[in-house]
Amino acid sequence: MIVARKKFLAQAGGIVVAFSMPAAAFAQPSPTKPAGPSVPETNPVGGTGLPSNVDGWLAIDRAGIVTVHFGKVELGTGIATAIAQIVADELDVPFASITVKDADTSDTPDQGYTAGSASLSAGAIPVRQAAAEARLAVLDLAAAHFGVPADKLVTADGAVTVRGEKRHATYADLLAGQPLRRSIAKATKVKDPDDYRVVGKSIPRVDLPGKVFGSYVYLQNLRIPGMLHGRVIRPAPIGATIASVDEASIAHLKGVRIVRRDAFLGVVAPSEWTAIQAMRRLKVTWTGGGLEPVTDLATAVKAVPMLSERAIVNTGDVSTLGSNAISASYLWPYQTHGSIGPSCGVADVRKEKATLWSSTQGIFFLRSAVATLLALPNSAVEVKYVEGSGCYGHNGSDDATADAALLSQAVGAPVRVQWMRDQEHGWDPKGPAMVVSHSAALDAAQQKIAAWRTDVWSPSHSTRPQGDVGNLLDGKLTNAPEAKVTFVGGDRDAKVNYAIPNYRVTMHNLKDGILHSSAMRGLGGTQNTFANESFMDELATAAKADPLAFRRAHLANDARALDLLAAIEKLGAWQARPAATNIDRNAAMAHGRGLSFVRYENTEAYVACIADVLVDRKTGNVRVERLAIAHDCGLIVNPNGLRNQIEGNAIQAMSRTLKESVAFNISGVTSLDWHSYPIARFSDVPEITIALIDRPHEPILGAGEATTTVIAPAIGNAIHDATGVRLREVPFTPDRVNAALRAASTA
């Protein structure tokens, strides 16, 4: 499929639009600098915007097919459909005429990582601008062709018509396959949202039919001529090095080659099953390694050496908060991405050139990291994106690509590697554990928050490749220089959007995680919002206030937030009263309702959630009956796609809240399958109702993560409402809930 597309592109003549927005709009250090680039703390997306080896954003061929070169990749969110909708409207072409090409370092703009819910909010802007400019270019050609001024022309459905006449010509005929270069003027106007015809409609996803018929080419399905199958063998315990490898132990398996470089160990075989058997049967003796024993996770998280410490908010004076303050500390555990398909990489590394097929979120950053690993120049390495199993952040995709590259380099043939389930659960970079401590006091009237102090302990939420081989697992295994730590994401949503007169938020930025950790959906926003919105309820309880009214009182200056709260109040059938004041202590199943609110990243989507739960007093089992979600992310491109994202965030976050915690000991991760690391199943899934607030004249805000952050606090607040018990540690497993109920009843 990829080859065919390349050929197709080579044959397609057409319009090539270079993009010349001021570089400052995307100002990022080049990822190719050997010194190791850094990105601003709050921006995990990065990207250079305009690499010199990319010749445009879109092309129109002789058949009128529009090919879009989008620097954001399809992670299973429907982004390819959404960007095509935007181009269809801006360029006035039929939606069906648009193909969004998979990203490739050879011909795709470097738009950085596909991350941070920014694919539409930031990523679509230059594409839309390019499409608008392309339409002007076609209009100029038409004006010359018809001998009329451009303002006498009308564009629609990929054709230009002379206003009030029958004369018309298609874009394809006007271009006639000619290359057409044109800079994009910053001043080129994009359409008024009132004129959108395709944006705002629930266009079916272009990728779904192939996925339903089993014909979609996932990375895991890629077959390269001459391709061999590889498997990796990881150090046991974690951090160990190889003492010896008994090659004779797999001598009975035909055609197997063992690849060893420092602590990296793998096997390559003609067939996948042979590679798996070789991986399992090869006798390896490891030496050294291991983790420090952890008895108390919160203590261990805070004991990690500090990278830096700084206040990200410091307003008024919080020194008055003393022993009378309301205080609480919250803990979030390590969690795994849990992609259903283990990570995969395919590589064809030759002496002069390496081709890598990868499900990475950042093809350019990965390229420079792997180039270093292979001792090849960047220019000799091409990374082609191919969609893999669902991606919710920095999972094992980058590392699996490096595995394939090392194995291919060693054997001189194309190699496909897929991790086994235990390797995915054991070795994907984890969503980090975090501790958040709050202390606050109400005003003299006991109605509003007078002072609030927050302390957050978090490692960086990004150890993405970032162009630095030291960030790759295989870099660590092959003794690459230690990567520079760039602190990202622990401060996401550490600050609340409520009006607090005296407010201090201190980040304790940790040097590392206890386990190797990186970006997982919501980054620190998930952990921080759990703590913040749980604590808001604790403060509302102290104020004897209705939780919704209490939040409203602290958001009085934010009209959009108030609109959202009105929407969730209606959708969730909120009944105003202080929490935990309607507890039926005789009921076997205690019902409760909880609320939460966030403005994601303080400036992105607004989301509120009301959770209805049933707590089984006997077992401690929590059943989420319903999640009501109100969502405002500005202009909505595809309502059904947006609902799909919100539902997915809600179910996944409910799973993380109720069930998920990575278990580990001194040897490494021990929750290595779906029994020891359970996730939500069909029988766990609640009813979900959604209220979308569409704001066509507001900028697009992201929707990939925001909903994730409000689920845990809404459920925790609902459990409190049902039972009077406050849970400050995720996950809310039956054992933990039961223990809290028992403790409360004997208190």
Add this chain to the structure above:
Amino acid sequence: MSIKITVNGHAHDVRATPDTPLLYVLRDELQLDGPKFGCGLAQCGACTVIVKGRATRSCVLPVGSVNAPVTTVEGLGTAAHPHPVQTAFITEQAAQCGYCTSGMVVAAAALLEQHHAPTDAQIHQALDGNLCRCGSHLRVVRAVKRAAGARA
């Protein structure tokens, strides 16, 4: 070594040792991309195929023990002639990344052979062993019900 199996109505002689899990034969020998490797432990359902009318985990089924025709998602239907479950999945937009979808479609098709109008509880029971990490569950349930309605 050669083993005879019938997949999607076609008889094949495949070169594999009898202990090879059926999944690798389907994917690597017959180049069928529908069944996916998810866990190799019969815990997630991504590899589900139909054998003797039952949803079966091909990742733990030795090919040497397969003594009945096998149906994969490719054998259920095509874009030109879709199975009602496939049509319903598209109508309901019942996927995100779609890696689990083949297994879901196959399991749902097997369910509808046994229960023409399944209840929510029957759907949950039939699909509880099929894991989805993206959270498309509610859409999948709607799709199964829609497909049942279309067949009725």
